[in-house]
Amino acid sequence: MSKQIAAIPLFEGLSQKHYDELAGIAVDRSYKRGQIIFSEGDEGIGLYVLIAGKVKVFKLSPEGKEQILHVFEEGEPFGEASVFAGQRFPAHAETLEKSRILFFPRAAFIELIKRDPSLALNMLAILSRRLRKFTLLVEDLSLKEVPGRLAAYFLSVSEQRDGSDDLKLDIAKNQLAGLLGTIPETLSRILARMVRQGLIHVDGSRIKIVDRQGLEELAQAERRL
Amino acid sequence: MSKQIAAIPLFEGLSQKHYDELAGIAVDRSYKRGQIIFSEGDEGIGLYVLIAGKVKVFKLSPEGKEQILHVFEEGEPFGEASVFAGQRFPAHAETLEKSRILFFPRAAFIELIKRDPSLALNMLAILSRRLRKFTLLVEDLSLKEVPGRLAAYFLSVSEQRDGSDDLKLDIAKNQLAGLLGTIPETLSRILARMVRQGLIHVDGSRIKIVDRQGLEELAQAERRL
DNA sequence: ATCTCCCCTTGACCTAAGTCAAAGCATATT
DNA sequence: AATATGCTTTGACTTAGGTCAAGGGGAGAT
Structure with missing residues (x-):
């Protein structure tokens, strides 16, 4: 599994030792198309990384209208925000096709970040880019x-x-x-x-x-x- | 200045030594109401922290309609995303009233993060919360x-x-x-x-x-x- | 080959909210 | 106190795009 982990941009630049640690804490899950990974309001207990497939993260209105926030592709992490802010998921996540996902439990992942600044910086960069994407989405919707x-x-x-x-x-x-x-x-x-x-x-x-x-x-x- | 710095939530839990370092690299700026702090497309050369006053970060449509992304209050950092993703600012920032702002140049700030994991985690938590706020904004606008x-x-x-x-x-x-x-x-x-x-x-x-x-x-x- | 379930398209209609214009207020400046 | 500048409200009008309803196609299943 440590091979897949090394291929994830989020983990770029980590040492072999850290890869092994990550592999040790990761949970490997498979989903078929249309399965719910988490729902809005669920406790954020860890970080997900999509290894293969496609996942949409979306909001639902009471009338059933759907606003997709992001469609994730291979190698992208998601559900990170609730790991660091300790909040519940603000949206739903569902597979758009057969997918394979690694799950990293919160506490172990935070430990690792504390010990490896390059992981922290990678994570910061990813959140920053995501923030920027959201900015564009807001601009689109509003303007x-x-x-x-x-x-x-x-x-x-x-x-x-x-x-x-x-x-x-x-x-x-x-x-x-x-x-x-x-x-x-x-x-x-x-x-x-x-x-x-x-x-x-x-x-x-x-x-x-x-x-x-x-x-x-x-x-x-x-x-x- | 180190007193103001200690009061900023982003810097909570840092050592006195780090406060001093931060004070060493910070640039103290004052603005009156209605001044531009940065514009969309500007190079993101550092992190801003609002000490006093109020700042809006917003998008502008070609027709002049304005979508405010966030109104920042005392103690909040802004412009962080471009520090970590190395991108240009995706929006404009302007004071809504007389304001005092500390500016931390990019490189020095990143150095500090590398050395202090609690700063990294604080930053991650702030970005995560901001991401969550944007999620709510998107939901509002769309649904x-x-x-x-x-x-x-x-x-x-x-x-x-x-x-x-x-x-x-x-x-x-x-x-x-x-x-x-x-x-x-x-x-x-x-x-x-x-x-x-x-x-x-x-x-x-x-x-x-x-x-x-x-x-x-x-x-x-x-x-x- | 046919069935069936979605996905996609088209038409008729309606409404939230934007535009344009004008006037009333308030706050700050000289 | 007077003036100016920007905020706020109201009215008449227009329109993007949502709703409801009805068909049309394509891909996998039986």
Whole structure:
């Protein structure tokens, strides 16, 4: 297991001794698609690291509308906040596909941080980046309309793929709606509109960026579609 | 200056030696109301701690609409994220009133964290709590309507004041609008509506909670006002 | 091959909340 | 005291996007 652990960015730069320690305290769990990992309000008893698969962390309104806060991919830790603040989970976590997850109990993990400053700094960097992502999400929700959010999403996915114009959505469109703070119907309409305007081309979950500059303008300001 | 430093929660539990070191690297700055501390896109060269006054951190849309991410009060650190993630500031910071701020340059601060695990853990706890706050903000923006956000705001202020029903807003209403992701006109209308419904009583910046349960229902779900 | 369960799309409708404009207040400054 | 500047409220109007309802397709299961 210590091999998987060494591959996790959070643990980069640690000594072999610490890898072994981590391997000693880690609990290895497997989940199939659609399983709940934790729910809002649960006690935060440790840190999770996703080894394989995909996990969404989300809020639910009483009416059932879902706002996804983050979709985690391989190698990413989650549930950290409640480890350090000693609070309950502020959101739900559920697998989007078959996943494998390592769980590190709180106390042992904190001990390790106390002893290894590079682990502390890694953790600080990760939390900082996450904070920054949330900042962007808040900006999107508050200052952009749905087309702008969608355009921004496409551009950011494209960037992750080294600027390719051919994108494959790795989450279903109804999940994407939840990530953008809207509902599937609206997303569907806006996709159709973007196609009509010649901004993108859509074929199922394949998206092709046709007019990158148009998308950029849309993502940037409140320009009308 | 080491006296002020000892009073900062972030530095709780440090040794006298570390207080002195911090005092050694800190830069003491004074600002009057309305001054920019940093702008979005600036290089994050250090950590700020607010000693006195009030600072808002906010995003601006191209049209000039403002979304406040956080209003910082005495003793709170800000601008930390860019210290650890080595990124630019994702938002603007401006004083809401005359303020005094200590600035800790990045490198020296990181050195100190490496040497003192309790500082690292304090920092982790603060970032975690901030992350949690952002989670609530996202939830509000995405899953609640403005009346619900406002009700939630009143309840949270009341909680901070040990559950008192008599609140004094410590920010102007137009700022509050920015914090709730809306505009002053809308806020004004909703306040009037809440008064009409007998939920609260308003006198300038004094708010009196009349029907706490009504506010709680409003804050909770999407109930109609 | 057909069934079935989702996922996705489209249409008609409605409402929360933003825009624009104007006027009333309050606080601080000279 | 007078003036200016920024905060707050109200009114009339517009619109993004949510709700409800009804179909259409694709992938795995039997």
